[in-house]
Amino acid sequence: SKRVTPAASTPAVDVMWDRVLGFVQDISSGGLKLLAHRPLVHDGLYQLQLPLQLGAAQPEMIEAGVQVVSQHNGPEGGTLAGMRFIHLPKAHAQALSRWLAAQGANN
Numbered sequence: 001s002k003r004v005t006p007a008a009s010t011p012a013v014d015v016m017w018d019r020v021l022g023f024v025q026d027i028s029s030g031g032l033k034l035l036a037h038r039p040l041v042h043d044g045l046y047q048l049q050l051p052l053q054l055g056a057a058q059p060e061m062i063e064a065g066v067q068v069v070s071q072h073n074g075p076e077g078g079t080l081a082g083m084r085f086i087h088l089p090k091a092h093a094q095a096l097s098r099w100l101a102a103q104g105a106n107n
Contacts, residue, residue, distance in 0.1 A: 001028035002105040008053055015047040015063065022078070024050060029093075029100060031066065031084035039079045044068045045086070052099040060099070062092040 003026040010024040012034055022036035027050075040046070046066050051059030065087030074080035088096065 001030045002100075003028045003033070004100055004103040004105045006053075010050060010052075013049045015049050021046065021048065022081070025080065027096075027100075028105070029096065031069075031082065034081045034083060035074050036071075036079045036081050040068045040071060040081050042068055042071065046083070048083075052095060054099055054102055060095045062088070062095050064088045064092060 005026045006024055010027075011020045012022055012024055012032075013019065014021040020037075021040075022034040025033040025035050027033075032050075044067070046068070047063065048066055049061055049063045051061055053059045064085050066083040067086050068081050069084050070082035071079050
């Protein structure tokens with residue numbers, strides 16, 4: 001799947017702890033790359049909420065279950081983590097598809 005870099009800073013909120021886990025570096029229909037504040041649990045499962053900006057309207061929030069599949073040291077002490085979607089409710093998958101299409105990505 002084609003990866004798209006969000007035009008604006010896109011925080012990923014850990015729903016379980018209600019805190020920003022990091023910022024989305026790119027996203028595709030299959031997963032995302034996150035610049036996390038600290039190392040994550042390898043193979044760990046997280047429930048994330050992401051705002052996706054579609055035009056001038058309020059961002060559309062999607063919530064997804066993800067699994068950490070890779071990670072390495074990132075800039076300024078952060079961790080770049082590759083995550084794959086393991087659960088994306090249908091309405092949220094459709095919102096992500098609309099957002100990706102608006103960014104010129106072909107799913």
